[in-house]
Amino acid sequence: MYTYRKAYRPFVSPNDPCPPMWVKTYETPPQLYLGFQPYGMPQFPPMEALRWGTLWPALFAPYSNPYKQKRMGGYRWNGQMNGSRYTNS
Secondary structure (H helix, E strand, O other), X not given: OOOOEEEEOOOOOOOOOXXXXXXXXXXXXXXXXXXXXXXXXXXXXXXXXHHHOOOOHHXXXXXXXXXHHHHOOOEEEXXXXXXXXXXXX
């Protein structure tokens, strides 16, 4: 199973004057997991497509700020380098 949000641990320098970010996250777009566009794929009506930012519902991916979630519980690194890299606390 794929996830749209991925996480990794960046290098943290001991000489960096800023507080370290132990876990950084990024999002991958849904079209990476679609493979090909099937014939007759459902579409939004034109005005709704403008509101959602895509013509096809399968390609819509809402963005949620991981740093805002961190203040309210958010994502925490679970120390694994394979499989699920973050857990929702």
